[in-house]
Amino acid sequence: MSEQTQGTEQAPTSGEHAAExxxxxxxxxxxxxKWEGIWLRIAxxxxxxxxxxxxxxxxxFGISVPGATARINPATLNDEGSxxxxxxxxxxxxxxxxxxxxxxxxNFLPDRLEFPAGxxxxxxxxxxxxxxxxxxxxxxxNMMALPGQVSTLKATFDTPGTFNYICHEYCGYVAGAPxxxxxxxxxxxxxxxxxxxxxxQATTE
Amino acid sequence: xxxxxxxxxxxxVLISLFLIxxxxxxxxxYFIVLSRGAN
Numbered sequence: 179m180s181e182q183t184q185g186t187e188q189a190p191t192s193g194e195h196a197a198e199x200x201x202x203x204x205x206x207x208x209x210x211x212k213w214e215g216i217w218l219r220i221a222x223x224x225x226x227x228x229x230x231x232x233x234x235x236x237x238x239f240g241i242s243v244p245g246a247t248a249r250i251n252p253a254t255l256n257d258e259g260s261x262x263x264x265x266x267x268x269x270x271x272x273x274x275x276x277x278x279x280x281x282x283x284x285n286f287l288p289d290r291l292e293f294p295a296g297x298x299x300x301x302x303x304x305x306x307x308x309x310x311x312x313x314x315x316x317x318x319x320n321m322m323a324l325p326g327q328v329s330t331l332k333a334t335f336d337t338p339g340t341f342n343y344i345c346h347e348y349c350g351y352v353a354g355a356p357x358x359x360x361x362x363x364x365x366x367x368x369x370x371x372x373x374x375x376x377x378x379q380a381t382t383e
Numbered sequence: 384x385x386x387x388x389x390x391x392x393x394x395x396v397l398i399s400l401f402l403i404x405x406x407x408x409x410x411x412x413y414f415i416v417l418s419r420g421a422n
Binding site: 231 | 390391395398402405406409410413416417419420
């Protein structure tokens with residue numbers, strides 16, 4: 179009985195505290211310290227500037243991220259009619275090319291590409307087995323190669339020279355064998371426009 | 384009389400450096416991407 183009496187006495191007491199706290203919070207409002215407010219404003223301005231710069235680059239300079247254009251069954255890559263059955267370069271028009279590329283353990287098909295300077299190249303990339311990546315050093319080309327998905331990205335090669343490309347998603351190795359993720363690479367040669375062959379070339383070693 | 388807490392000058396210096404480095408490194412990467420041209 180005594181416990182019940184204490185319990186009933188305590189209930190209104192805690193309710194009173196809640197009411198007091200509520201009144202106190204209402205009177206005080208949301209209080210932000212001086213420096214807390216300054217840092218919040220600085221962080222907000224920085225975020226807006228960064229987002230604005232990215233938007234400007236995307237709209238004004240055409241810089242975009244890779245996209246997925248289609249899905250494809252990895253088991254059908256070699257089927258007749260599949261563009262990946264004969265990976266390589268397709269010339270759409272002078273200076274405009276498409277590259278169909280397959281990433282597989284542990285090489286790229288093709289692993290040698292040659293373009294005249296100024297070429298506009300659209301990459302179509304997929305993987306035959308596991309997740310791979312394509313990073314062309316010194317350019318903005320950085321794509322994922324996923325089994326079952328065709329990734330695409332357009333790039334323009336204006337500067338003559340050689341550009342190595344690598345797999346940048348770890349895709350395994352064979353213990354004791356000299357092959358593996360680290361040997362998965364290729365090379366693009368951009369030839370000076372005046373001395374370049376009429377058409378681009380792709381080879382696989 | 385209630386005493387205001389001291390201004391945390393060391394914290395302000397460290398966060399200022401952090402913010403300056405963030406802005407510089409971010410724009411460094413941004414201008415590298417722009418210099419490589421459009422995709």
